[in-house]
Amino acid sequence: MGRRGAAGPCSLWLCLALSLLAGSAHGDPAALPGSNHLGATSRHPRSYNHLEGDVRWRRLYASTHFFLCIDSSGKVQGTRWKESPNSILEIRSVRVGVVAIKSVHTGFYLAMNKKGKVYGSKEYNPNCKFKERIEENGYNTYASLRWRPGNRPMFLALNAKGRPRPGDKTRRQHLSAHFLPMLVS
Structure with missing residues (x-):
């Protein structure tokens, strides 16, 4: 029972990560937070x-x-x-x-x-x-x-x-x- 409770949160994070990756693999570039259409991390232009x-x-x-x-x-x-x-x-x-x-x-x-x-x-x-x-x-x-x-x-x-x-x-x-x-x- 203790073992199952400890594995629960890790499993949840793993499922969430896999679902995000699956979303981007199906042509949804917005599925990964912080990524642009090329798969690289997007940066906001600096404002001066x-x-x-x-x-x-x-x-x-x-x-x-x-x-x-x-x-x-x-x-x-x-x-x-x-x-x-x-x-x-x-x-x-x-x-x-x-x-x-x-x-x-x-x-x-x-x-x-x-x-x-x-x-x-x-x-x-x-x-x-x-x-x-x-x-x-x-x-x-x-x-x-x-x-x-x-x-x-x-x-x-x-x-x-x-x-x-x-x-x-x-x-x-x-x-x-x-x-x-x-x-x-």
Whole structure:
């Protein structure tokens, strides 16, 4: 009698498992919980909607040892002076992986035209959207979302003199295109 009571729950689980397997063998892919039509475990797509609209104040420090800044005339350049008010940037997430970068002090948005020239724009427009990517070395790269001549991304970059490099002359691997977002203190 004790033996029969102990085997009862195991038998029940075994019967349940076999009935589920039999259901899937008869063409009912929904019979197995957590499986899709191919028999693999289904995963729900991740939702990153909470990241949209995220606003960060940072200084973008290039691997060429310059801070990116946008001056009051809209000129984009690098400066070695960490405390420059023009180097404080508002990085706003407009879509997952896409940001708009704006100088807090001057109000200019960072923009890139179709020839790869970076400039400051008073108005937010499609030229102001950049794909932000964290690279394997921990630095971030920023590529124009709108312009891709020859299906090749154009990156924001500062050369060894702190001047912006033309986007059509940049690659993801170039150190001049790598930036560290530093907290504003």
